[in-house]
Each structure stands twice: as structure tokens, then as C-alpha cells.
Amino acid sequence: MTNNNNKLYISLVIAILLFCLSSTSFASDCTFTFGDRVYDLSPLSLDENESYKYHYTPLKLNFLFNICNITKKCNSGLFTKDQSQSCTTFPLKLQSGNIHRQESKESFNGISLSYKGYDFVCQRKNTLKFTCDPSRHFEITNFDWEPCTYTVHIKSRYACPTTNSTSSSSSNNNSSSDSSNSSGNSSSNSASSSSSSSDSPIRYNCTFAGKNNTFFDLSPLIPMNNSYYSEVFGNGTGSIYYSICGEANICKELVQMTGNATAYQSCQVYADKYAYQTGIPTMVSSNPLWNNQGLVVEYESNIFYSGCKRRNQLVFTCDPYVTYQVTSHSTPSSCVYSIHISSKFACPHVPSPSPSPSPSPSPSPSPSPSPSPSPSPSPNNNTCLFKGTGYSVDLSSLQLPIGSYYNASFDVSSPYYEDRFSVFFSVCPNNSINICKELVQMTGNATAYQSCQVYAGKYAYQTGVPSLTSSSMDANGISLTYTSTIYYSGCTRSNTINLKCDPNTHFRIDSTYSNSPCSYTINVASNHACPMKIN
Known part of the structure; x- marks a missing residue:
């Protein structure tokens, strides 16, 4: 009987220890490696007793979040768990991100961290989109939300990669354990995979004519390794996954509602699962803006579905201080999805003059000498x-x-x-x-x-x-x-x-x-x- 009591006591102690360990603070490794590029966001990770806060909607509702760590400010004991990375606070605290369900993805000019949270009425999730900006420590530049989905846009010098020549080309070790089953993880993995021939980015012409013999070169904005950009439209429109002068392979890995297609430049996505083709890379047109300080690049689907052919319209505006930033989005008409982007690559270029052959010398009378200005030192x-x-x-x-x-x-x-x-x-x-x-x-x-x-x-x-x-x-x-x-x-x-x-x-x-x-x-x-x- 004594042995049984001892076993029961030991089991109880172990259970208490395991509970304490599961309830203690959790700080995820905040260093991410993609090929030879390393992103260290650890200076942005707050203590578990702190949080970042953003007010959204005219009611000033609060979205609380941390980076690579939990925030105890989200703990309510009812609808949030101890491992909350983020939450909304009204009318009750609802977890929108669990620190153990973190995924990372490299983007053109930075990195994104995505977290899945509490499944209450809907699957809640949030994405932190970091953009490299060497002049800023941390700045929230935009916030998008629709029911159960929250996206925070952040500029920071810590989103600028450093080069690690000794790092392997494997996926970074911060992906969550269930990430391989995620429908969107294929893009994340492709951004961090080795440079095999199948992962080589598929590129199309990315130089477009401007006015007065100028041109635009958007090729630096082509996503790496056939990855993609995404923009949450909301209001029943879902999200647009898109590439610039490339292919968004993620669309082919979802349920293709408009039929199986060989190539996607973009797709309209619902519930992170259902894809409708909104453009192919070869059906593209462009026009410079009226002042030539930008251009409109429009892609069209080759599939007629549900009464129309969908189109993805990218409106670029020249901004010499910004590498890439989505400023707004809209649906100007049915089946047209417009994304407005500021970028220094949308500034017009003037072609370098071609050297012209020197004319054959012909004898000419010697000119009379004339005074010349004093030369520069x-x-x-x-x-x-x-x-x-x-x-x-x-x-x-x-x-x-x-x-x-x-x-x-x-x-x-x-x-x-x-x-x-x-x-x-x-x-x-x-x-x-x-x-x-x-x-x-x-x-x-x-x-x-x-x-x-x-x-x-x-x-x-x-x-x-x-x-x-x-x-x-x-x-x-x-x-x-x-x-x-x-x-x-x-x-x-x-x-x-x-x-x-x-x-x-x-x-x-x-x-x-x-x-x-x-x-x-x-x-x-x-x-x-x-x-x-x-x-």
C-alpha cells in the first residue's frame, strides 16, 4: 500500500511540474534563416508581461500582440490560453495567435510571421509583416483586419537580412510542428529551400515603357523562389495572392475553383483554401500614370468563370524612399481587384545614350583663337x-x-x-x-x-x-x-x-x-x- 502511495505521490509531483513548465513563459527563438540570409527579430521581442497595442476600427478596439513570445496581457482564463502571442480584447479576450503555432516566410523586402489562434466560431489568426527599413527601430505603418484575421504591417531595421555564409539552405527551424500540413506553407518553404532547378523563379518581362522615352524596371520586385505577395481585401472578397512578373505557385496548391490551370500570376483566395484565377503572367498590359511617376500593370485571367474574367490590377506609384509598400486596395468594378503600391522601382528611368560613331575627319580651316574660361583646378x-x-x-x-x-x-x-x-x-x-x-x-x-x-x-x-x-x-x-x-x-x-x-x-x-x-x-x-x- 505504501508503494502505491509513493507511486501516486511521484505521479502527482511529475504532473504538477509538467503543468508548471507548460504555464511558464515561452520565448521562441527569433532568428530565421533562409539560405544565406539571416533575420534576427529578437530585439523586438517584448517581455511576457508587456505587449504591443494597436487600436482598430472607429471604436478604438485593441489588438494586443508580441513578437516571438507570449503576452500575459491576453490571459483571461476563459477564451485565451497561457501561450497567447496575441488577442483581441472586446467584448472578451479572444486568442488570435498561439506562440506554438508560428510560421515564418521570407518576402521581397523582409519577413512575415504568422500565428494561428483559438478556434472560436472561426479559426483566428494574425500575420506580422515586417519590411526592411534601416532608418527605423520599430514602426507600425498599417493594420488590416477582417473577421478572425488580423495583419500588422511593420517597418524595422531588424527586418533587414544579414548574410550568413555558413548557414545551410534548409528551411528555418522556427516553423511550427504542424506547418507541413498548412496549405500556404509551400510558399514559405519555397522561399527558404535550396536552389534546385524546380525552385528557380520563373520570370517574365518586367520592363515597361513610360512616357518621353523613359521606362520602368520592376524586376527587383519579382518574389524570390516563386513565392508570392498577399493582400487581405475582406468584405466578402477574401485575399489576393499575387506575383509581379512571375508565377504564384501557391494558387496551384489550393483547391482550384476555376479549374486546373498551368500558371497563375494571381488568385483570389477564400478561407486559405479555395483559389479563383485572377491573372496569368502572359496576359499583361501596362500604362504609365498621367505624370509618368508610376504605372498601372494589369493581369487578366484566361478563364471565364461566374460571368466574368477576373483581373488583377497593380497600380505602382514612384516613391524614392520606399522599397515596397501596399498603400490601399479596392475593387473598382466587378471581378477587378486593384492593389496600390508605392515603390522606388516605380520611378521612371532614362535610357543611357548609346555611343555614336565618330564622324570621319574632314579638313577644315583652323579657327581663330578665342579666349577660354579658366579651367577647374x-x-x-x-x-x-x-x-x-x-x-x-x-x-x-x-x-x-x-x-x-x-x-x-x-x-x-x-x-x-x-x-x-x-x-x-x-x-x-x-x-x-x-x-x-x-x-x-x-x-x-x-x-x-x-x-x-x-x-x-x-x-x-x-x-x-x-x-x-x-x-x-x-x-x-x-x-x-x-x-x-x-x-x-x-x-x-x-x-x-x-x-x-x-x-x-x-x-x-x-x-x-x-x-x-x-x-x-x-x-x-x-x-x-x-x-x-x-x-
Whole structure:
């Protein structure tokens, strides 16, 4: 009898321990790996006693959520569980996400986390859509909701990937245990799978004509590995899963209500299960906006179903500061689903002029000599010596040793835009700085930098190459301009260093300013900027 009591006591202790463990805090690993790209959202994960809050609807109803962790503010003991990642609060707290039912998916410019929650009347779920923005720690930019489905749009520097050359190409280990049975998980896996031939993205032409001999290149927006974008329309319309210049394979893995199709650019989806074709990649038309600051790309289905052929209309607007952001959606007419998108890739390009053959020389009379303006000071690239008419400026003492750079802070607040960043730079021509190549090169890998715009001490945008673009000298000093060789985010960046003569100072940065997002000016005082008369 005693042995039975001991066994009962031990079983009771084990049960209590298991209950306590299941009720204690849970912090999911918040690092996600897709191929060689790593997303670390752990700085955004709050303590279990805290939560993010968003007011939605005119009634200011609350949506509470955490990132990769539970929030005890959702615990009610009735309709929510201890492992709630999120909940709505009116009229009762209802769980909309369970921390153990987390799935992740890489998007074009960030990452999404999806959570399934309590099945009360309907299957509740929420998605956190993170967009890479090096200038922001955390900002909720939009919130979409329909019954039982909530989507939070977030900008953050932690949604910018870092490169992990040693990481494997397997799916990230944060997918929930039941994710393989999810109808939408195939897209998530394809975004993180190895680059086999079957997973290679299927691309179509993504260059569209603009006005006045300009063009638009949307190819950077093609989803990776045949993945897809999604937009919740609500109001009985469901969601639109779509690609840009590619195929949304997820549509073929759902129940195809309009019949089996060989290719989808987009589909209308109900209950995460039923798909209606709304466009194919080959039936596409485009028109520039009236001011040429964007374009409309429209895809059409090749299936006539329920009285119409459905269409997916993508309205792009040029925004040099945004990589990709859905600003609104609408149904302008029956069977037409319109999504409005802001993007720097919707800014028009001007074609580079083609070189024309030099005409054959023909004899001509020698022209009479005429006076020419004084030339710009020409630098001696070895010594950083600039010679003008009668004067010279020797900046060679400002030439940096290998591994060094100057650092200028920018805090821009103008009628045009606001921003905060640094510019790492050198002064002399052909004086390359290596620091920019050691950061995350947002404008692509470059062989040489004279300067770079830097966010969060981590993300670098090329603002100049070591070859001098132009210079000018006057009695008070010299001005040097360097330009990037990379067209990025609607412009080619440049920086100007104004060096003013100050006999008492070796080198001092007096001020900085930027009157446009692609032009940066640094004002410097230095005794080396004092012009010297040439004997």
C-alpha cells in the first residue's frame, strides 16, 4: 500500500511540474534563416508581461500582440490560453495567435510571421509583416483586419537580412510542428529551400515603357523562389495572392475553383483554401500614370468563370524612399481587384545614350583663337594637390591611411524630408575607404568607395567612388564633389565636401546638410584648404 502511495505521490509531483513548465513563459527563438540570409527579430521581442497595442476600427478596439513570445496581457482564463502571442480584447479576450503555432516566410523586402489562434466560431489568426527599413527601430505603418484575421504591417531595421555564409539552405527551424500540413506553407518553404532547378523563379518581362522615352524596371520586385505577395481585401472578397512578373505557385496548391490551370500570376483566395484565377503572367498590359511617376500593370485571367474574367490590377506609384509598400486596395468594378503600391522601382528611368560613331575627319580651316574660361583646378592624384589659375591647394595632409575614414553625422529636418544617418568619407581622389565594404552593402557589392551613407552603423549606400567628379576653387577654399556609379532608389547619390580656409584648424566638420535624399554636403574648416600662390 505504501508503494502505491509513493507511486501516486511521484505521479502527482511529475504532473504538477509538467503543468508548471507548460504555464511558464515561452520565448521562441527569433532568428530565421533562409539560405544565406539571416533575420534576427529578437530585439523586438517584448517581455511576457508587456505587449504591443494597436487600436482598430472607429471604436478604438485593441489588438494586443508580441513578437516571438507570449503576452500575459491576453490571459483571461476563459477564451485565451497561457501561450497567447496575441488577442483581441472586446467584448472578451479572444486568442488570435498561439506562440506554438508560428510560421515564418521570407518576402521581397523582409519577413512575415504568422500565428494561428483559438478556434472560436472561426479559426483566428494574425500575420506580422515586417519590411526592411534601416532608418527605423520599430514602426507600425498599417493594420488590416477582417473577421478572425488580423495583419500588422511593420517597418524595422531588424527586418533587414544579414548574410550568413555558413548557414545551410534548409528551411528555418522556427516553423511550427504542424506547418507541413498548412496549405500556404509551400510558399514559405519555397522561399527558404535550396536552389534546385524546380525552385528557380520563373520570370517574365518586367520592363515597361513610360512616357518621353523613359521606362520602368520592376524586376527587383519579382518574389524570390516563386513565392508570392498577399493582400487581405475582406468584405466578402477574401485575399489576393499575387506575383509581379512571375508565377504564384501557391494558387496551384489550393483547391482550384476555376479549374486546373498551368500558371497563375494571381488568385483570389477564400478561407486559405479555395483559389479563383485572377491573372496569368502572359496576359499583361501596362500604362504609365498621367505624370509618368508610376504605372498601372494589369493581369487578366484566361478563364471565364461566374460571368466574368477576373483581373488583377497593380497600380505602382514612384516613391524614392520606399522599397515596397501596399498603400490601399479596392475593387473598382466587378471581378477587378486593384492593389496600390508605392515603390522606388516605380520611378521612371532614362535610357543611357548609346555611343555614336565618330564622324570621319574632314579638313577644315583652323579657327581663330578665342579666349577660354579658366579651367577647374586639376588634382594631382598622388599628392592631393589641386592647381588653379595662379593658386593651388594642397590637401595631401588630409589623405587617410588604410583603414581610416572621416565620419559626418546628418540630422535632416527640412520641408522636403526628414532623416538621420552618417556619411563615412575620404577627402582626396583615389583615397578609397574599406569600411563601407565591411558593412551590409545595400546598393550592391562595390569594388571601391570614396564615401557611403550609413544607417544604424550597419547598412551602407554608396554615395561616391574615389574618382573625383568635379572641383572648384576660390579665395576661401575648395569644393570637391564625388558621385556614385550606382543608380539606386530612383537616383545616383553624390556628396560634396566644401573645405573652407581656417589657418588655426587642421580639420573640423562644421556642418552638414541635405536638400534632397540623394545629395549630401559636408562643410569642413581646415588650414590645408587655404589657397597658396603659385610662384
